[in-house]
Amino acid sequence: MRTRRNGWALAGASALVVALLAASLLTGEFDIFSSEFGAEMFAISRVPRTVALVLSGAAMAMSGLVMQLLTQNRFVEPTTTGTTEWAGLGLMLMMFFFPSASIMSKMIAAVGFAFIGAMIFFLFLRRVSLRSSLVVPIVGIMLGTVVSAISTFFALYTNMLQSLSVWFAGSFTSVYQGQYEVLWIVLAVVAGVYVIADRLTLAGLGEEYATNLGVNYQQIVLVGTALIALATGVVTVVVGMLPFLGLIVPNLVSMLRGDDMRSNLPWVCLAGIAVVTVCDLLARVVIAPFEMPVSVILGIVGAIVFITLLLKGRHRVSR
Structure with a gap:
């Protein structure tokens, strides 16, 4: 009965x-029904944009879930650990040194730097003992700010500040046919996370427990980090920064359904798609005919959820 209800x-x-x-x-704003180019515009712009919403929403939500398991902390995700900032730095360096590089080359650079950034964060957590879990995302945000400052300095020095601002303003306005197809790679991330979901859950119990249960903890952390880096790098290249998405969704799903990762995966994907789609729709209609970056809406919603979670965590600690 419960399975049928679910x-x-x-x-x-x-x-x-x-x-x-x-x-x-x-x-x-473009009328696809009355215009003679309506069908063409629908295929070139609307369909790719909607596909990008699905893929990026699912990928970033799942990345947040995996990162929270590996760090045993509910307050972390790619934008609160500096991972997206590292991906942006890699993208900017590739754009400067190889301006004619293909989107695949840019993606490889962003993924590589995102992987380095995530590993630096994980190594920092292993070497430094933090008494409060509330400090972990603050440390991650500080590390991300340092990387962002380096990117800003490099952008000023090389006259690429406009490119940097475009990346920070995560938006789906630049998603169209021929520029979004690389996002299909994130399906491999979703499949990979589903395959190793049980081992990720065991790794979330800690190295000692996971090892005693026969799981190669270091290997799972490495694979999980690679999946996070792949999703973050691809989304960064195509869309830009989507702040707090990986924080909002896993926490909401966990509060409603508990912590069973395998059964939560479809819900995390659906919720990630729903949240980013709603924010994108709001970004399109709030100041129509103009459009706000979706990162602005996500940032406002995510900041409210983040602060609420921090206050709840602090209340539990004080009790």
Whole structure:
């Protein structure tokens, strides 16, 4: 009975997400119904944008879930650990030294730097004993700020500040046919996380417990970090920064459904898609006919959720 109820709930959530995606396909200043170029614009712009919403939302939400498991901390995700800042630095260096590089080359550079940044964060956590879990995301934000400052200095020195600002303003306005297809790679991230979900759950119990249960902890951390870096790098190249998405979704799903990672994976993906789609729709209609970067809406919502979680965590600690 419970399995059937969960199945109906998942089907209902999927239908809601499909409705949101349909709204995304039909929302925009260009009239696709009366214009003679409506069908062409629909195929070139609306469909790629909606596909990008699905892939980037699912990828970043799942990246946050994996990172929270590996760090045993609910307050971390790629934008609160400096991972996205490292990906942006790699992208900027590639754009400067190889200005004619393909989008695949830019993605490789962003993924490589994101992996380095994530590993630096994990190594820092292993070497430094932090008494409070609330300090961990603050340390990650500080590390990200340092990397961001380096990127800003480099951008000023090389007259690339406009490129940097475009990256910081994560938006789906530049997503169109021929520029988004690399996002399909994140399906490999989703599949990879699903395959090793049980081992990631065991790794989330800590190195000692995971080792006693027969899991190669170091290997799982390495694979998990590589998956996070791949998703973050790809999304950064195509869309830009999507702040707090990986923080909001896993925490909301966990509060409603508990901490079973394998059964939570579909919910995390659906919730990630729903959140980023709603924020993108708001970004398109708030100041129409102009469009706000979706990162602005996500930043406001994410900051509120982040502060709420911090205050709840602090209240639990004080008790």
